[in-house]
Amino acid sequence: xxxxxxxxxxxxxxxxxxxxxxxxxxxxxxxxxxxxxxxxxxxxxxxxxxxxxxxxxxxxxxxxxxxxxxxxxxxxxxxxxxxxxxxxxxxxxxxxxxxxxxxxxxxxxxxxxxxxxxxxxxxxxxxxxxxxxxxxxxxxxxxxxxxxxxxxxxxxxxxxxxxxxxxxxxxxxxxxxxxxxxxxxxxxxxxxxxxxxxxxxxxxxxxxxxxxxxxxxx
Numbered sequence: 001x002x003x004x005x006x007x008x009x010x011x012x013x014x015x016x017x018x019x020x021x022x023x024x025x026x027x028x029x030x031x032x033x034x035x036x037x038x039x040x041x042x043x044x045x046x047x048x049x050x051x052x053x054x055x056x057x058x059x060x061x062x063x064x065x066x067x068x069x070x071x072x073x074x075x076x077x078x079x080x081x082x083x084x085x086x087x088x089x090x091x092x093x094x095x096x097x098x099x100x101x102x103x104x105x106x107x108x109x110x111x112x113x114x115x116x117x118x119x120x121x122x123x124x125x126x127x128x129x130x131x132x133x134x135x136x137x138x139x140x141x142x143x144x145x146x147x148x149x150x151x152x153x154x155x156x157x158x159x160x161x162x163x164x165x166x167x168x169x170x171x172x173x174x175x176x177x178x179x180x181x182x183x184x185x186x187x188x189x190x191x192x193x194x195x196x197x198x199x200x201x202x203x204x205x206x207x208x209x210x211x212x213x214x215x216x217x218x
Contacts, residue, residue: 001175004053004183006163008035008042012186013049024052026127026163026183028083028107029059040076047077055105055125057083058093066093074102081105081124086114091121098122105161115147119156125181130174131164140164141173148178168192 002023005016008031016022025046032039043056054077058069066089070082074097082097083105084090094104103124109115110133118126128147130140147160162174165184168191174182 001179002052002181003189004161004181005189006031006165006183006185008032008037008046009186010045010049013046016186016189017049017051021189022050022052024054024079024181024183025050026055026083026105026161028057040073043073043076043080047079050079052079053081053103053125054079055081055083055107057105057107061085061087061089063089063092063096066090067096070097070102070104071100083107083127086110086118086126091117094118094121094123098124107163109147110143112143112146112150115158115160116150119151119154119158123158125159125161127161127163127183129164130162130170131166133164141170141177144174144177144179152178 003021004024004026005013005022006026007013008027013025032042035042046054056073058066060066060069066084074080074082081103084093085108086106090106094106097104105125105127106118106123107127109126109128115126128143133140133143144160144162151158159180161181161183162179163183165171165174165182165188171182171184
């Protein structure tokens with residue numbers, strides 16, 4: 001499973017890239033607004049840090065508006081994936097973009113039926129929201145399993161991008177379910193490193209080494 005950071009913060013992206021495990025980035029209007037930088041400018045800055053797919057979301061809700069916004073975003077860099085919502089206009093725009101050779105991430109997916117529509121429209125990614133599905137009382141990880149199974153049945157090339165990952169277990173379970181990509185906040189990616197036994201083991205190794213090889217104090 002590829003790891004994406006769900007952020008528009010450059011410091012977080014630099015940290016993820018420095019670990020050598022960052023495969024891409026997803027953004028949305030809320031994350032861009034939080035940084036206070038216009039979308040096109042921030043996306044250009046991200047392309048200088050992230051060597052991988054970068055999702056840049058349109059703000060328009062009508063098909064013509066999405067096309068008008070998405071084409072210039074796609075032209076910024078070869079790694080840009082235009083992000084559209086899973087609405088009637090979004091699916092229509094996805095179909096047109098796909099025919100033009102522009103890769104599309106269809107976001108705000110909450111059902112397997114919606115995911116089928118995205119695949120039939122030629123989406124490069126579909127983004128089911130695990131955490132938000134859990135919030136409704138349904139099983140977000142089961143949704144990932146269902147979509148992966150359906151795509152496998154019919155040979156759809158659309159990749160499942162597991163989004164709204166709020167915990168380490170969300171990441172692990174998405175990988176077990178077969179998601180191609182997991183996109184997560186920086187704090188979740190950072191937490192993947194942590195385990196108390198790792199800390200204790202390292203502490204013991206260092207103590208043993210010091211005891212054996214450090215010269216005695218005078």
